[in-house]
Amino acid sequence: MGISLRNYLRPNVTNISFTIGIAILLWTKQLAFNTLPDETTHTIIDGLSTPLSIWLSLITTLAGGYLFFMLTEKFNFIQNRTYLPFFLYILFSSSQPDFWVFSNGKVAFLLLLLSLWEILSTYHKHDPTKLVFNAAMLLCVSILIAPDYIILLPFLFISLFIINNLSLRILHAIALGIATPIILLGGIFYIQGNLEGNVIRYIQTYQIEMPIWDTDKLTIIYQSVLFILSLVAIRGCLVNRFQSNINERKNIQVMIWLYFFISLLIVIRMGKIADASTAFSGIISFLFAIFFSINTSQKNTLFFLILVVLLIAYNLTISYAGIS
16 A cells, blocks of 8 residues: 655645745744844845845745755656645755855755756757756856855766766866856956955865864754665665656756765765755755655655654754743
8 A cells, every 4th residue: 555745745825825834934933032143144145134134044945945846847856746845845944043044055055956957957958058058157156155065066067967968068068157157256356356365265165174073962863864864765766766767767866966965065064064954955855755755655654754754843843942
């Protein structure tokens, strides 16, 4: 006997409005109680007030969830229509304090999703150079905003190879797409007379540090369980890959590679994942959505669903514990 959440999470006005309402409620809680530590209120826009930062964070989070939903709709990751990717991403993002403020990571993640959209759109295109240029340019801009995302450059080449194969023409488009925002931004800085200073500050962001993992046992357990669950979701996606067409299987491979590079970034930063945490929550929400949307045994589906719910409940408990 099988069980699938798709029967309960169809994309309709009621379900989407309910999810948006949950997000607004959790974000409004911060405006009402002001529980954010001072260090988490830093934004990419100087002088941005905390309330405005929180609302901008809400808007970008909803935009990210909507892009995930559209990715599943456009590229057939899930054969049956569902808004589960949007639902899970909103729940994970709305229950973690680091996500309640507008940050470099949120903006960079939106650009990363747009880049991913262009990459997946190259499938079976005779001349995908325009799409490849757009994908490379969007990824480059996201790297300029969140320097840690430079680790995703190999992902760009790997994903394009999986979807459309690499040719000299595509490599030229990648190089031009990466160079364009760098040249434009460098030209602006040169005109302003602060090119050298900005280049030095940007390079300094890549200085190797030796951060220490959070020694809090609950945090370590939480991260470990989340990582194990994501691996289970990947395994579920791969087990069922032969039921999908070639395009769907290639898309899944791309998402798994993205998961790998984001996870690698988190390991390299040894737990300091301010910019990467948004992308990691997004990719695991996406993988969970695919996993839960596949007919598996009732026992296994309910078990892993309960674990995901407990993780979200844990996030909410820790978040609300900060209210004085």
